[in-house]
Amino acid sequence: MSRDGPQANRREFLQHTAGAAGLTSLLSVRSILGMKPYVTEQWNRTFERSPSQDSNGMVRTQDGNFVVASFTEVGGLGVWLVKFRPDGTKLWERKIGQVDGVATEVPWDIAEAGDGSLYVATDGGGWNVVKTTPEGEPVWIREWLPEWDDVVDYDPPLQICGTVNGGCVVAGGIGRGPDDDNYDSMVAATRFGPDAGLIWQRAAAVEPTDVQVIDVTIDDAVCVASNPGDYFRVDRFAPDSNIIQMDINLLEDNQGLEYYGGIYTDAVRLSDGGYVVSVSGAGGKRFDSEGNIVWNTIIDIVDSIYHRGKSVALGGKGYVATVGKIKRKATRPGWMVVMDIDDGRVESVHHFRDVDDGDKYRKAQQVVPTEDGFAVSGLQGRDRGTSTSLWVGGVSVEQDNTPDLVPTLAGLGAVGAGGWAVKKWRSDDEAEDDGSSSGWHDRIS
Numbered sequence: 001m002s003r004d005g006p007q008a009n010r011r012e013f014l015q016h017t018a019g020a021a022g023l024t025s026l027l028s029v030r031s032i033l034g035m036k037p038y039v040t041e042q043w044n045r046t047f048e049r050s051p052s053q054d055s056n057g058m059v060r061t062q063d064g065n066f067v068v069a070s071f072t073e074v075g076g077l078g079v080w081l082v083k084f085r086p087d088g089t090k091l092w093e094r095k096i097g098q099v100d101g102v103a104t105e106v107p108w109d110i111a112e113a114g115d116g117s118l119y120v121a122t123d124g125g126g127w128n129v130v131k132t133t134p135e136g137e138p139v140w141i142r143e144w145l146p147e148w149d150d151v152v153d154y155d156p157p158l159q160i161c162g163t164v165n166g167g168c169v170v171a172g173g174i175g176r177g178p179d180d181d182n183y184d185s186m187v188a189a190t191r192f193g194p195d196a197g198l199i200w201q202r203a204a205a206v207e208p209t210d211v212q213v214i215d216v217t218i219d220d221a222v223c224v225a226s227n228p229g230d231y232f233r234v235d236r237f238a239p240d241s242n243i244i245q246m247d248i249n250l251l252e253d254n255q256g257l258e259y260y261g262g263i264y265t266d267a268v269r270l271s272d273g274g275y276v277v278s279v280s281g282a283g284g285k286r287f288d289s290e291g292n293i294v295w296n297t298i299i300d301i302v303d304s305i306y307h308r309g310k311s312v313a314l315g316g317k318g319y320v321a322t323v324g325k326i327k328r329k330a331t332r333p334g335w336m337v338v339m340d341i342d343d344g345r346v347e348s349v350h351h352f353r354d355v356d357d358g359d360k361y362r363k364a365q366q367v368v369p370t371e372d373g374f375a376v377s378g379l380q381g382r383d384r385g386t387s388t389s390l391w392v393g394g395v396s397v398e399q400d401n402t403p404d405l406v407p408t409l410a411g412l413g414a415v416g417a418g419g420w421a422v423k424k425w426r427s428d429d430e431a432e433d434d435g436s437s438s439g440w441h442d443r444i445s
Contacts, residue, residue: 039350040398042373042394043393046391047391053070053379055070055377057069057107057110058367064371065091066083067081067082067084069109071106077104078098078104079105079106079130080095081132081136086394099138099140104124104141106122106124108123108157108158108160109121113164113166113167114163115165117134117194119170121157122158126143129144131168131194145190148203150177150178151174151176154172154174154175155173157172158172158213159215159216161218167191167194168192171216173228185208186203186206189216190202209228214264214265219269221239222236232277232287245289246290247291248291265309265310265311266278268313274287274289274294279298281299282298282299282301283297283339283346284344285297297337297339301326310364310365310366311324311366312367313368316369318340319338319397320338320341321338321397322337323367333351334362334376335352336350337349338397348397352364352393360381361380364376365379373395373398374395
């Protein structure tokens with residue numbers, strides 16, 4: 001199935017490939033040696049303390065770096081974008097309070113288009129889309145449902161992806177009807193061109209209310225994954241038709257653990273048409289293109305059932321990572337679970353521990369892949385309701401045996417016969433000379 005350009009980077013890259021013989025040999029050697037990956041925090045930084053600094057979006061860009069979307073409360077709510085290298089070097093930051101006199105307010109998601117433009121879905125005076133240059137300078141703002149006048153209800157969050165020609169597709173849950181007491185719940189998607197021109201709008205009715213859209217991607221159609229009620233659903237908006245690809249009630253498939261909040265929190269589409277989703281517990285599920293469960297991994301990290309999963313990403317070497325937090329009295333310690341993409345087995349669990357300066361928690365909200373692991377962003381603070389900081393960190397995923405043993409022992413089985421390749425992006429941007437590339441806990445002034 002074809003992929004439509006760089007929106008695949010949104011949560012899915014690094015891309016890895018392995019021939020069947022090579023992968024089999026590699027896994028068998030890992031099994032014989034008892035090799036287990038472990039997660040190590042390489043760096044972490046905090047920025048700007050204020051009442052709330054949630055990380056609501058993060059995207060891996062084509063140049064190998066990543067951009068975090070948060071919001072600033074300095075001078076009113078506004079979009080706050082920060083771009084980093086995988087080693088934590090800050091490249092630039094932008095705060096966008098208004099575009100053409102319209103308030104941007106709180107971002108829900110961020111994506112990159114084929115020309116490097118960035119798109120941010122926001123909740124401001126209306127539900128908007130903001131386009132910026134690759135350097136984060138605002139270009140235009142547009143309401144995401146400009147032609148429908150019968151929308152009476154919105155269901156957050158919005159999700160967005162870039163198109164290969166420099167445009168975007170934004171999707172969310174809405175209610176359409178005569179009034180708040182009489183409407184149809186729908187999954188909706190809107191496609192904009194690079195110049196803010198409306199290309200099309202589509203919607204599909206769903207039976208439950210409270211439609212939580214958790215992913216939007218493009219292959220030969222626009223695919224919108226959502227969590228209406230107790231279901232996992234995928235709608236395909238093709239040029240001449242709307243198709244329900246998946247609509248599965250999996251509430252009972254919870255392995256005896258209670259969920260806190262909704263069932264699914266984020267999703268990433270696979271190249272074969274399947275999905276990996278994060279759950280509101282700790283762990284995730286993988287579906288094939290027909291909606292069948294490939295694996296289901298839900299774990300109890302500590303002596304608490306209140307694990308709030310938030311984001312999922314595919315990394316290199318066959319790993320998938322989910323991040324979230326634990327609800328433990330006033331604190332919200334974060335976690336990362338690293339699983340094997342093929343069978344869902346838990347490879348490693350990492351806790352983002354309590355931190356210095358009186359802060360009690362570091363809640364993990366977003367995750368994207370890097371070449372040797374993942375970048376994570378979230379919120380760091382003291383007690384619930386007090387001022388918090390945006391935090392960003394990088395973790396590596398390594399083996400507890402010397403990695404060089406693998407190709408040596410596997411021989412041609414891992415390299416020659418099967419092959420193993422990791423796609424690497426160039427990183428050409430220059431870092432900002434603001435002194436923020438050295439030390440921890442540098443703050444944006």
